[in-house]
Amino acid sequence: MTESDGSTQPMTTTRAPTREAGDAAVLLLGITKAFPGVVANDDITLALLRGEVHCLLGENGAGKSTLMNVLSGMLRPDAGRIVVDGREVEIDSPRRALELGIGMVYQHSTLIPTLTVLENLMLGAGGGLRLDVRGARARLAELAGTLGVEIDPDAVTGTLALGQQQQVEIVKALWRGSSVLILDEPTSMLTPQGVAELAKVLGGLKQHGLAVAFITHKLHEAAEMGDRVSILKQGRLVGELGPDDLRGRSHEQLQAEIVRLMFGEEAKEVADVAELEERVEGHEPRRGRGEAPLLELIHVSAAGDRGQVGIHDISLSLLPGEIMGIAGVDGNGQRELAEAIGGQRPLTAGEVRFEGRTISTLGVSRRERLGLRYVTDDRLGEGTVGSMSVALNLVLKRIGEPPFWRRGVTQRRSIEATARELVERFDVRTPGVDARVATLSGGNIQKVMLARELAFEPRAVIYSKPTYGLDVRTIKAVRARIREQAEQGVSAIVISTDLEELVDLCDRIAVLSRGRLAGVVESGPGVAQRVGELMVGQAA
Amino acid sequence: MSKVLTETFLTALVAGGLLAGVPLLLAALGESISERAGVLNIGLEGMMLLGGYVGFSGALYSGFTWVGFAAGIGAGMFVAVFMAVLCVRLGLDQIVVGIALTLAAEGLTSLLHGAILTERPRLGAVELVTIPGLSGIPVLGRSVFSQHLVVYLTLGLVIFTWWLFRSTNAGLNLRAAGDKPSALDAAGVSVVATRTWAVLATGALGGLGGAYLAIVGAGTFEPFMTNGAGFIAIVIAMLARARPFWVVVGALLIGMSLQLQTALQVASIDVPIDVVNMLPFLAVIVVLLLFGRRAYLPAALGLPYVRGSR
Numbered sequence: 061m062t063e064s065d066g067s068t069q070p071m072t073t074t075r076a077p078t079r080e081a082g083d084a085a086v087l088l089l090g091i092t093k094a095f096p097g098v099v100a101n102d103d104i105t106l107a108l109l110r111g112e113v114h115c116l117l118g119e120n121g122a123g124k125s126t127l128m129n130v131l132s133g134m135l136r137p138d139a140g141r142i143v144v145d146g147r148e149v150e151i152d153s154p155r156r157a158l159e160l161g162i163g164m165v166y167q168h169s170t171l172i173p174t175l176t177v178l179e180n181l182m183l184g185a186g187g188g189l190r191l192d193v194r195g196a197r198a199r200l201a202e203l204a205g206t207l208g209v210e211i212d213p214d215a216v217t218g219t220l221a222l223g224q225q226q227q228v229e230i231v232k233a234l235w236r237g238s239s240v241l242i243l244d245e246p247t248s249m250l251t252p253q254g255v256a257e258l259a260k261v262l263g264g265l266k267q268h269g270l271a272v273a274f275i276t277h278k279l280h281e282a283a284e285m286g287d288r289v290s291i292l293k294q295g296r297l298v299g300e301l302g303p304d305d306l307r308g309r310s311h312e313q314l315q316a317e318i319v320r321l322m323f324g325e326e327a328k329e330v331a332d333v334a335e336l337e338e339r340v341e342g343h344e345p346r347r348g349r350g351e352a353p354l355l356e357l358i359h360v361s362a363a364g365d366r367g368q369v370g371i372h373d374i375s376l377s378l379l380p381g382e383i384m385g386i387a388g389v390d391g392n393g394q395r396e397l398a399e400a401i402g403g404q405r406p407l408t409a410g411e412v413r414f415e416g417r418t419i420s421t422l423g424v425s426r427r428e429r430l431g432l433r434y435v436t437d438d439r440l441g442e443g444t445v446g447s448m449s450v451a452l453n454l455v456l457k458r459i460g461e462p463p464f465w466r467r468g469v470t471q472r473r474s475i476e477a478t479a480r481e482l483v484e485r486f487d488v489r490t491p492g493v494d495a496r497v498a499t500l501s502g503g504n505i506q507k508v509m510l511a512r513e514l515a516f517e518p519r520a521v522i523y524s525k526p527t528y529g530l531d532v533r534t535i536k537a538v539r540a541r542i543r544e545q546a547e548q549g550v551s552a553i554v555i556s557t558d559l560e561e562l563v564d565l566c567d568r569i570a571v572l573s574r575g576r577l578a579g580v581v582e583s584g585p586g587v588a589q590r591v592g593e594l595m596v597g598q599a600a
Numbered sequence: 601m602s603k604v605l606t607e608t609f610l611t612a613l614v615a616g617g618l619l620a621g622v623p624l625l626l627a628a629l630g631e632s633i634s635e636r637a638g639v640l641n642i643g644l645e646g647m648m649l650l651g652g653y654v655g656f657s658g659a660l661y662s663g664f665t666w667v668g669f670a671a672g673i674g675a676g677m678f679v680a681v682f683m684a685v686l687c688v689r690l691g692l693d694q695i696v697v698g699i700a701l702t703l704a705a706e707g708l709t710s711l712l713h714g715a716i717l718t719e720r721p722r723l724g725a726v727e728l729v730t731i732p733g734l735s736g737i738p739v740l741g742r743s744v745f746s747q748h749l750v751v752y753l754t755l756g757l758v759i760f761t762w763w764l765f766r767s768t769n770a771g772l773n774l775r776a777a778g779d780k781p782s783a784l785d786a787a788g789v790s791v792v793a794t795r796t797w798a799v800l801a802t803g804a805l806g807g808l809g810g811a812y813l814a815i816v817g818a819g820t821f822e823p824f825m826t827n828g829a830g831f832i833a834i835v836i837a838m839l840a841r842a843r844p845f846w847v848v849v850g851a852l853l854i855g856m857s858l859q860l861q862t863a864l865q866v867a868s869i870d871v872p873i874d875v876v877n878m879l880p881f882l883a884v885i886v887v888l889l890l891f892g893r894r895a896y897l898p899a900a901l902g903l904p905y906v907r908g909s910r
Contacts, residue, residue, distance in 0.1 A: 134786075134907065155788030170783040172776055182769070183776050184787030189768045232787075 083110045084143075085240050085271035086131065086162070091140035093126055100126040101137070102295040108240060108271040112303075113262055115274045115286030117318065119531035121501060122292040124275045125167070128242045131273075132164040133157035144240075155184075163233030164242040167275075169225060170232075173218025177228050180217055181235055203231045206268055207261045222390060223254035230261065234270075241265060242273045247281060248528075251389050252559055252592050259285060277531065283314045291321045352416065353377035354551050355401070355432070355520050360410035362400040364393070369575040371396045373410070376570060376577070378520060378551045383542065385566035386555040387591050393575035394555045395437075398522045401553070402434035403427045414520075428457055431519030437528055437555075439505045446498030450490050451479035453497050454512050486511035487537065503534035510541060520551040527561060539565060563588050571595055607738060612863040613856055614744065619817055621855020622751055623648065623809035623826075627833035628851050629754075629761055630805030632842035636765065637798035638778035638900040642698025643683050645830025646705030647803050648810035651676040653709040655811025656723070656821040657716075665726055668815050669750060669808060676807015677800050679705060684796040691904030702830070710823035723819045748816050750808070755848075757805070762844040774798055778898030781905040791905045806830065828881075835884050839891055842898075850887075857883045 086108040093101040100123045108114050116124045129135040131142065133154040142149055144160045151157050157164070171180050182196050197213055204211045209227050217225060226246060233241055247255050262285065265272055276282055282289045289306065291299040299321035306314065355378040364370035371393040378384050386394055399405035401412060403424040411420050414430055422430075436443045444453045455464045455475050463474045479493040488507045490500055497505060506526070513521060523542065527535040542552055542565060556562050562569050569587065571578040571594040578594045581587050627644055634641045641647075654675035659668025679701055687694045726748050734745040765771040773794045776784040781791040813829070814821045832854055840846035857879040864871055 153788070154786050155790075158788045164786070166786070170780070170786045172780045172783050174779050175772075175775065179772060180783075183772055183784065184789040185769065189770060191767050191769055191772065193767075 084108065085110050085145065087143035088127070088131065089141040089143065091127060091130055091137045093130055093135060093137045099295045101130065103140070104292070104297045106290060106297065108273055109288070110239070110269050110271050111266050112287040113266060113272045113274050113285055115276060115282040115289045116292060117276055117279070117282040117289055118292035119277055121531070123295040124292050125244055127292070128164065128244060128273060128275060131157065132162060132242055158236055158238065161237060161239045162242070163238035163240065165226070165229045165233050165244065165246060167244040167248065169229065171217045171225055171228060174216070176214050176216055177211060178213040180228065181232055185235070199235065200231065203234055206264060207231065208264050209261065223250055223257060226250070226258070227261065239269070240271045240273070242275070244275045245277070246274065247276065247278070251595055279315050279318050280311070282318065283311060289318065291318060351380055354380045354415060356413040357401070358411045358413065360400060360412060361408045362396055362405050363408055364396050364575070369393050369396070371400060371575045374577050378553065380551055381546050381549045382568070383546050383552045383554060383566045385562035385569035386553060386572055387559060387562050387569050388572035388595060390557050392572045394572060395524065396575065397572065398434055398524050398555055401522055402432065425457070431517055433513040433518045433521045435509055435513050435521060435523045435526060437525035439502065439509065440498065443509050444497045444505055447496055449494045450483065450488065450497055450500070450508055451476050451493040453508055454479045454482050456512060458516070482511040482515055503530045506530060506534065506538065510538065514541070514545060518545070518550050520553070521545065522553045522555070524555045525557065526554065527556070527558070559588055559591060562591070609863055613859060616859025616863055617852055617856030618744065618747065618751065619855070620858040621852040622754055623813040623817065624829055624833050624836060624855055625758070625848060625851035626754055626809030626812065627806045627830055628836040628840070628847045629758060629844060630802035630809070631834050631837035632840065632844065632847055633761065633774065634798045634802040635837050635901060636774045636778045636842045636898060637795045638781060638898050638903065638905070639687060639795050639799055640694050640698070640902040641683060641799060641802050642695055642834070643679060643701035644802065644806050644833055645826055645828070646702035647676040647679045647806035648813070648826045648830045649709050650679050650705045651807025651810030652814035652825060653712065653821050655807070656814040659723055659815050660721060665815055669811050672807045672811025673804045674807065676803040676805070676810065678803070680799050680803020683803070684799040687904065688792055688795045688799060691906055694902050694904070706824060713821060713823050720820065723815060725819070726816050750812055750816065758844045758848055765844070778900055781900050785905070785907060795905070832880065832884060835888070838897065839887060854880050854883060
């Protein structure tokens, strides 16, 4: 019905091996792309070579994704040329990119969860009206072999683990014989084991002569995965390290070099960032607070949303000032747990106690009054109202209360004074307190939420993926804030898929697997290892 | 009860159910297609109404029923073009545009009807196709197997649509456009084109349904004669989760409840007409109460697709 293009690619061959490894598969020359108010790419020139993993490294907003979206046809550049296989081309749509052999795996899944793996792969495959199911099965088996993985063609995609879904995404990107593969932040949702598996897959692709572009904001990942690393900063290419640069140096030297390229010569910050990126091996748990637990979960169960796991029989207790981590692959009940504690999800069994008293039946606002706060990871969804001002978002949970409202009338001046103070204290970078929240960057929206939740005497705070998608400086600020609060006796539950973050922050780490508690590990040497084991041990 | 369940009554009920059910079936089948593709086509009522008016006029002036049906299809697609351009291409709100189109079609047909058709003409009885052998079966014989050719064509369309959804590229594209249009776009298939075809198909089927209602069902055209059939068809498509065979079941059940009054009259049973007229709507409400929560709606239903935004 919509398939008008008759030129279908042969389904059996990969085009890559016709050329030598080391050839440029893609040349980007002087690419410039501006959005209102910001130049996302400023005259960037870059080559993707065959048989090489080329890491694009930079902070959030540095322009990595924009550059790759230009190459994959999702965006059109304002200026610059693209050369593919030695020929200058115009890429005006994702379809054109695919025809040129450029496949992209996006940061957010492009698979349709209600379709099977095979149906997802056949989407847009063309070749007449009837679906070629048999041909697709053969192609999938072939590509799975290239990747060195096994994939069930008839599984409904939404039921697969995230690592498997990503493998399907890679297969999909290569489906029509692509010789260039772009991966946008591919490790952000994976377990450490999943990352290792991905590294293996990339090795296989390199051997088959593909050119791989790997977008990341993690220094050590770029250093480990990349044959070549290009560093972007504020839309400009500020440095490139070739295979020779990478080979000759130790891990620490490399990171120092990359940090220098990323942040210039701001020495102090360099040191701070380098410290942040160091592999943490756990610290002594800050114990000795032999007081009564502040927050207790006693055999708590709650139902999940349709298609999601709920939580089953979870018992935890949190001491005052303690930081408890919740580790696990995304979608194993983390959100349900946070909502059950915060009062947004009814319990089906068990009890939540705060200072020894049950709060199971209290609503969100009553729990909020007690000092129980929830910093959601859905920053622009349930976290803030994007179309409202920073000031209003800062008092969003105090609507109707003095001094911000008196007899139902908004006290603008009082709200703005408080907002200005909070913006200052939490270092929110905003043009003013009347700016709409949606216009801020992700990191600043996170700071707005932190300011709101931490401002009015918190006792225990649940942080859901507090640093997800933020740049290194903001990550550092957020973690410092969590620690600082703990020093003051505010307990924290930190939910994160970033194991290093948990090891760095937490006194104890609980592992969730399919909605159940797989175990709790005390901080100390080897903690990452043990948590990783618990994560895979029961995560099928 | 024995007095109610006579052969005459049942024949009248089934035949009437088909007569009233076929326009619903056509429209709901069309709605399933655009619903699968993520377009909530509230303009369906308007497509049916204009299809009915133009179809009736076509049949009346040409003297050929088939010209009327073709004209009805064309008229439905004409309304669908507005829907496609405004909602699919320009990304305007589907509900607002749909309501506007329905209101516009209601106004337009009433105006034309009043201005042109001054003497309330009627079409003669249409030619029915009686299937030899099968038409001898009691009750079903004279109701199901003695129908206008369009009825058999409709059943063929149901099977075709089922096959389209299940085992074709186009069907897969439709489902993707409704569940996750960005994925379809990334796969190199135009979301706008896919949805435009879907909306046009809906217009064609809705227009045909309207034409059937006017030409075969009533033999004439009256302003507002669809009487909410387009909206009921939307409900049927939603409850059937856009699965063609369930659309058939829903359309026939509602069609029968619409025709209960005629059947009761045929069987000379006296029930207040207002009570009977409420039945189809009561049926919809009951069904919604029972199954509404399970109604499957594509994730991107009603949302315009703009590349680059999520």
